[in-house]
Amino acid sequence: SLSERLESAFKQLKGQGRITEINVASTLKEIRRALVDADVHYKIAKEFTDRVKEKALGAKVLQAVSPGQLMVKLVQDELTALMGGQAASLSLEQKPSVILVVGLQGSGKTTFSGKLAYFIRQKLHKSPLLVAADIYRPAAIEQLKVIGQQIQVPVFSEEGLPAVEIARKAVTEAKNHGYQVVIIDTAGRLAIDEAMMQEVADIKAAVNPEEILFVADAMTGQDAVNTAKAFHDRLAFTGVVLTKMDGDTRGGAALSIKYTIQKPIKFVSAGEKPDTLDIFYPDRMAQRILGMGDIVSLVEKAQEQYDAEMAKRLEKKIRKNQFDLNDFKEQLAQIRKMGNLKDLLAMIPGMGKQLKNLDLNDDAFKGIEAIINSMTPEERANPDIIDGSRRRRIAQGSGRDIQEVNQFLKQFEQMRQMMKMMNKMGSINPLHIRKN
Ligand code: GDP
Numbered sequence: 001s002l003s004e005r006l007e008s009a010f011k012q013l014k015g016q017g018r019i020t021e022i023n024v025a026s027t028l029k030e031i032r033r034a035l036v037d038a039d040v041h042y043k044i045a046k047e048f049t050d051r052v053k054e055k056a057l058g059a060k061v062l063q064a065v066s067p068g069q070l071m072v073k074l075v076q077d078e079l080t081a082l083m084g085g086q087a088a089s090l091s092l093e094q095k096p097s098v099i100l101v102v103g104l105q106g107s108g109k110t111t112f113s114g115k116l117a118y119f120i121r122q123k124l125h126k127s128p129l130l131v132a133a134d135i136y137r138p139a140a141i142e143q144l145k146v147i148g149q150q151i152q153v154p155v156f157s158e159e160g161l162p163a164v165e166i167a168r169k170a171v172t173e174a175k176n177h178g179y180q181v182v183i184i185d186t187a188g189r190l191a192i193d194e195a196m197m198q199e200v201a202d203i204k205a206a207v208n209p210e211e212i213l214f215v216a217d218a219m220t221g222q223d224a225v226n227t228a229k230a231f232h233d234r235l236a237f238t239g240v241v242l243t244k245m246d247g248d249t250r251g252g253a254a255l256s257i258k259y260t261i262q263k264p265i266k267f268v269s270a271g272e273k274p275d276t277l278d279i280f281y282p283d284r285m286a287q288r289i290l291g292m293g294d295i296v297s298l299v300e301k302a303q304e305q306y307d308a309e310m311a312k313r314l315e316k317k318i319r320k321n322q323f324d325l326n327d328f329k330e331q332l333a334q335i336r337k338m339g340n341l342k343d344l345l346a347m348i349p350g351m352g353k354q355l356k357n358l359d360l361n362d363d364a365f366k367g368i369e370a371i372i373n374s375m376t377p378e379e380r381a382n383p384d385i386i387d388g389s390r391r392r393r394i395a396q397g398s399g400r401d402i403q404e405v406n407q408f409l410k411q412f413e414q415m416r417q418m419m420k421m422m423n424k425m426g427s428i429n430p431l432h433i434r435k436n
């Protein structure tokens with residue numbers, strides 16, 4: 001995978017004191033190859049690595065960072081810059097604002113239109129109107145209506161009218177009823193097709209949209225770039241939406257589209273539910289392409305779910321070397337709340353590869369939870385009192401082997417020792433989550 005490639009590329013630089021022409025060349029070659037594998041066009045990959053090389057050779061390696069770390073930073077900064085630097089925003093000045101959603105069939109236009117409506121209402125606090133302008137498949141109109149019902153956003157549709165007329169009428173309807181944003185879901189074809197292009201061009205001319213968002217399936221890689229170019233040549237769209245980022249995505253499409261078309265990627269969509277739409281953050285995507293773990297998302301996810309008060313309390317207990325099995329039990333419950341443990345851990349840099357060979361299912365935790373649940377509160381508060389006969393009782397009560405109980409208690413003791421040691425060294429951060 002791309003991340004494995006890059007990991008080994010960066011490894012070559014580890015332990016070397018200076019960035020020189022020689023040690024940079026092979027690393028950049030690996031990076032270039034990795035980018036091409038991730039569907040970045042080879043010309044773009046080449047230009048990219050040339051730019052990184054220039055900066056790397058000019059850079060002085062500070063004592064605090066290794067050449068490897070410096071290269072990671074250079075590569076990441078360069079990727080971020082290439083993808084637009086800052087997160088892009090929607091322009092919603094018109095009254096009403098019209099957003100035209102275009103793209104191939106199956107790219108995710110209808111799903112995205114629903115998500116966008118939800119986003120506009122929930123996050124931007126404006127009232128949206130969805131417009132079903134895909135008149136060729138009756139199922140398409142129905143699909144949008146179902147989505148509209150789910151998110152409680154009205155859907156404008158009209159039988160027997162051409163798409164252009166529907167769009168025009170919808171804008172009038174929005175004016176009359178005070179909808180602030182009109183989202184027009186258009187028809188797509190399986191491939192670029194003149195009739196489709198003409199139709200969206202006509203809609204554009206009729207309703208003068210403030211935003212034209214081109215929807216691309218991130219899984220389609222280099223094809224997405226060619227399609228984007230064809231649409232842009234005809235429509236001059238204002239932004240790109242990358243869908244299906246929850247799949248085995250090739251982040252390379254983001255880079256290639258941005259580089260080729262020079263239009264911002266405005267949203268990424270990762271799932272079929274209405275709340276799985278995200279603003280596109282170039283720095284996060286750079287991290288993702290580099291496979292260094294989606295740390296920011298992890299932190300946000302953790303912050304959302306993690307009870308800050310409890311975290312403080314736990315930290316205090318750890319500082320005073322009072323962390324016991326009652327606390328551990330609470331921690332486990334917190335981790336559970338955050339979702340699938342393996343998915344969470346996979347977001348930590350460098351973890352992805354190690355997790356592959358690890359059988360880390362939730363059953364492992366069920367066993368531990370059963371063991372802890374079979375202890376008395378005093379035993380949890382003071383694990384030292386858990387002697388042989390108590391261990392047998394706990395094993396029986398939890399339905400686990402006595403060896404498993406022993407092993408768990410030993411691991412917990414090791415963990416406590418480690419916390420003590422960290423306390424002595426003066427730095428603790430129990431979940432290894434960066435705080436702001
Ligand atoms: P359209 O033809 O462009 O309107 O595409 P649809 O919105 O109908 O989506 C096509 C298929 O892709 C549907 O089965 C959607 O549920 C699915 N889909 C759309 N967006 C996403 C996404 O972000 N993630 C996943 N996993 N599936 C998606």
Ligand code: MG
Pocket residue numbers: 109110111134140185186
């Ligand atoms: Mg559709």
